[in-house]
Amino acid sequence: MNIKQDFPLLQNQNISYLDSGATTQKPKQVIEKIKEFYENYNANPHRGAYTLSMEATEVYENTRTKIAKFINAKHREEIIFSKNASESLNLIAYSYGMENLKKDQEIVISIMEHHSNLVPWQKVSRVTGAKLNYMYINNEFELSDEEIKSKITDNTKIVGITHISNVLGTINNVGKIIKYAHKKGAIVIVDASQSIPHIKIDVQDLNADFLVFSGHKMLAPLGIGVLYGKREILNNMTPFLMGGDMIEYVYEQETTFAPLPNKFEAGTQNVEGVIGLGAAIDYIQKIGYDKIQEKENEVIKYARQELSKLNYLKLYLTPNSQNHSSVISFNINGVHPHDVASILDSENVCVRSGNHCAQPLMRFLGIDSTCRASFYFYNTKEDVDRLIKGLNKAYNMFKKYIGGK
Numbered sequence: 001m002n003i004k005q006d007f008p009l010l011q012n013q014n015i016s017y018l019d020s021g022a023t024t025q026k027p028k029q030v031i032e033k034i035k036e037f038y039e040n041y042n043a044n045p046h047r048g049a050y051t052l053s054m055e056a057t058e059v060y061e062n063t064r065t066k067i068a069k070f071i072n073a074k075h076r077e078e079i080i081f082s083k084n085a086s087e088s089l090n091l092i093a094y095s096y097g098m099e100n101l102k103k104d105q106e107i108v109i110s111i112m113e114h115h116s117n118l119v120p121w122q123k124v125s126r127v128t129g130a131k132l133n134y135m136y137i138n139n140e141f142e143l144s145d146e147e148i149k150s151k152i153t154d155n156t157k158i159v160g161i162t163h164i165s166n167v168l169g170t171i172n173n174v175g176k177i178i179k180y181a182h183k184k185g186a187i188v189i190v191d192a193s194q195s196i197p198h199i200k201i202d203v204q205d206l207n208a209d210f211l212v213f214s215g216h217k218m219l220a221p222l223g224i225g226v227l228y229g230k231r232e233i234l235n236n237m238t239p240f241l242m243g244g245d246m247i248e249y250v251y252e253q254e255t256t257f258a259p260l261p262n263k264f265e266a267g268t269q270n271v272e273g274v275i276g277l278g279a280a281i282d283y284i285q286k287i288g289y290d291k292i293q294e295k296e297n298e299v300i301k302y303a304r305q306e307l308s309k310l311n312y313l314k315l316y317l318t319p320n321s322q323n324h325s326s327v328i329s330f331n332i333n334g335v336h337p338h339d340v341a342s343i344l345d346s347e348n349v350c351v352r353s354g355n356h357c358a359q360p361l362m363r364f365l366g367i368d369s370t371c372r373a374s375f376y377f378y379n380t381k382e383d384v385d386r387l388i389k390g391l392n393k394a395y396n397m398f399k400k401y402i403g404g405k
Contacts, residue, residue, distance in 0.1 A: 003295070003378045006283075015348045016383035021166055021194060021327050021374030022352055023216045026276075030219055033279035034272050044268055046245045060271055063278035064261065070281050071211070072202040073228055077260040080227040080234070081269055085193045086116035088212035088227035089160075091240040091264065092189055093120035096210075099238060101157055103129030108151050108186070109160040110135045110143060111364050112168065115357045117160045117191050130157070136364065141168045141318045148177055156186040163195035167356045167372065169327030170318050171195070175206050182207065187233070193217055197376065198296060198326055200289045203228055215273060219280035224273030227264070234260055241266035287377070295377040296326060303328060303375065303384045310388070312395050316370060329356075329370040332395055334402030337371045340394045344371075347390035349383075 004010045006027040010017060017025060037059070043050075045057035068076040082088045097120070101107070107121050111134050125132040135151045138144050152159060159181040163174050178188045187209040192201055197218040203211050208228070215224040229237075239246055239257055244267040248256040257263040284292070304321065307313060307330065316329040332340055341353035352372045355362045362368060373387060 003287075004380075007378055010378060013348075015350055016379075016386045017350045018373040018375060018379065018383060018387060019350045019352050020197070020376035020379075021217070021372065023222065024197065024219050024376055025378065026219055026221070027280075027283050029283050030221070030276050030279040034221065034276050037272055037275045045271060046262075047268075056271060059278075060269070060274055063274045066278050066281055067226060070201075070285075071196075071228060072204050074204060075231050078228055078231050078234065080229065080261050080264045081274055082212075082225040082227055083223055083270070084216070084225035085191060085212045085214040086225075088225050089116045089189070089191065090120050091227060092210050092212075092229070093124050095237040095240045095264075096187075096233070097121065097124040097130075097158060098127060101128040101130040104155070105130045106133055106153065106156040107131070107158045107160070108133050108135060108156050108181075110162065110172070111137060111361050112162055112165040112170065112172075112358070113160060113360075114162065114166055114191065114193070115359070117162065117189070118360065121158075121160065134360075137168075137170070140320065141165075141170050141316065142320070142323060143170075143172060143177075145176075148180060152177075152181050152184050152186060154184055156181065156184055158189065159186050160189045160191070162191040162193075164198070164325045164327070165358075165361075166194050166327060167329050167358045167361055167370070168316055168318070169325045169329075171199075171323050171325050174208070178207055178209075194325070194327065197284075198289075198292060209233060215277040215280065218277075219283060220277035221270075221273045224270050224277050226277075231260065234264070237264075239263050239266070243267055292377045296375060296379075299375055299379050299381060299384060300324070300326060300328075302381050303373070303387070306384055306388050307391075310391060310395075312399075313391065316365065326375045327372060328374075329372045331367070331370050332391065332398070332402075335394065335398045337369045339398070340371050340391070343394040343397065344387070344390040347386060347393060349386050349390045351387070 007025045041055040043053040043056040045060040064079045065076045067079050181188045189210040190208045192213045196213045211228040216222045246263045246266045248258045314331045318324050337353035355369050
């Protein structure tokens with residue numbers, strides 16, 4: 001089965017796309033579903049009593065139900081649509097963190113967090129007087145049990161944790177972290193942006209209080225995200241944005257808000273994004289996570305093997321392959337990652353270079369930036385071979401300047 005046949009861009013361009021951690025390519029099934037919406041039932045959901053609007057409402061709300069089943073949420077109203085994981089995390093920080101934290105209570109996050117699960121907590125900490133503490137990785141780029149237990153204390157009220165690091169590819173044992181945090185009386189927010197494209201998520205099994213992800217990292221369009229929250233917590237939170245369908249009644253001096261999920265979905269929503277996300281979920285389920293992981297594991301194992309042979313390369317990844325997923329960060333010693341990425345681009349290999357929205361992690365590692373190759377199930381060993389060829393080209397161009405042989 002040639003998966004790439006389903007992806008128009010990968011068919012139309014002779015590239016090795018290794019930046020799926022930033023955004024995935026979109027299969028024709030998703031593109032066609034969006035086209036179908038605009039050609040057949042484009043209208044504003046929840047706004048009209050006419051048939052077309054009611055049809056738009058039905059497809060919009062059916063996708064909410066589909067997502068609830070996809071992550072095994074107990075109630076469909078626990079699914080809130082947002083622009084992306086960043087907006088979802090900000091919603092939690094402002095609507096839950098600002099309202100519930102008190103002076104000297106603790107927020108605990110890992111040093112691996114994306115800025116979106118870090119900067120909002122800095123603001124919450126400054127406003128509420130709560131302390132922001134970090135769990136640090138060990139020499140194997142993992143969180144040890146000792147580190148987790150030493151940082152999550154009886155005074156910890158919020159724990160934020162990435163399921164898979166967008167820089168290191170480390171898979172964090174979020175189930176264990178959630179269980180321990182709950183024993184200490186804390187709620188847990190899981191950033192599943194890098195995990196849900198690759199790993200089946202069951203929020204009830206994890207017992208996560210909140211879980212967020214972006215659609216565009218799992219084959220859906222840009223601009224659509226999901227916030228899952230336990231119903232009893234969401235019911236007690238105040239809205240983050242105001243206006244549109246999140247309103248119940250408005251008087252001159254006061255307003256009442258609609259019940260879940262509407263009270264967190266202000267204004268006209270990204271309906272095409274929601275429909276595209278539903279189509280992406282259909283596509284993922286048709287292939288199956290077992291098949292996705294089988295294909296990815298084969299390619300990532302090969303990539304780890306071949307990259308480790310390059311003695312001029314510094315790899316930032318755990319040696320424990322069972323705790324590693326789809327991301328590999330690396331540097332050519334003495335060469336700026338942007339230069340490496342540019343040379344790879346000349347070989348039609350697409351990787352990301354920079355700090356990957358994780359500057360505190362970069363400083364902890366003693367570096368400014370890395371190159372990052374991130375894989376998905378449409379990648380092949382041939383993509384890895386092209387990456388290796390491009391890296392050898394980059395090294396040979398710079399070796400006389402960096403003392404290489």
